[in-house]
Amino acid sequence: MMPRRPAPEPVQVVKQRRDETLAALVGGVPYIGFLGARFERRGDELTGILPYADALIGNPLLPALHGGATAAFLEMTAIISLGWAMLWPRIEGGAPVPEVGALPALPKTIDFTIDFLRTGLPRDAYARAQITRVGRRYASVQAEAWQDNRDRPIAQASGHFLMPPRDE
Numbered sequence: 116m117m118p119r120r121p122a123p124e125p126v127q128v129v130k131q132r133r134d135e136t137l138a139a140l141v142g143g144v145p146y147i148g149f150l151g152a153r154f155e156r157r158g159d160e161l162t163g164i165l166p167y168a169d170a171l172i173g174n175p176l177l178p179a180l181h182g183g184a185t186a187a188f189l190e191m192t193a194i195i196s197l198g199w200a201m202l203w204p205r206i207e208g209g210a211p212v213p214e215v216g217a218l219p220a221l222p223k224t225i226d227f228t229i230d231f232l233r234t235g236l237p238r239d240a241y242a243r244a245q246i247t248r249v250g251r252r253y254a255s256v257q258a259e260a261w262q263d264n265r266d267r268p269i270a271q272a273s274g275h276f277l278m279p280p281r282d283e
Contacts, residue, residue: 180235196244222276
């Protein structure tokens with residue numbers, strides 16, 4: 116007689132573990148809280164959300180989102196997406212939710228280039244990152260930010276990141 120496979124975890128347990136791990140990952144970056152940004156996940160895909168705040172306006176005459184806030188938002192989205200991709204196999208493997216201090220180090224920025232495509236209007240902004248390459252030493256990521264229409268991004272960025280050593 117063949118041994119029985121263990122029953123799969125309930126979906127709610129898996130979702131809760133994913134959400135708690137993402138919260139721990141984002142909570143480990145104080146600047147995300149300073150900007151008021153947050154991240155939502157759908158499966159393994161993350162969307163960064165930068166809610167509108169008067170403090171994010173760079174030019175009050177237009178008014179327009181500050182370019183530094185937009186760039187920081189895109190860089191944070193790229194770094195959190197890389198961190199999420201590093202943690203994903205552990206999460207799906209059933210590992211317990213890591214504490215904030217026990218999380219693996221996040222990738223460090225080597226270079227980051229941003230193209231401002233349109234004026235960021237005084238409203239919420241969204242961003243997603245696409246990891247184009249991940250190696251043992253560095254990763255390449257492209258990110259884009261938009262507001263009302265994803266087909267009309269306000270900025271796009273490309274960056275290279277130094278990957279933290281893996282504990283294998």
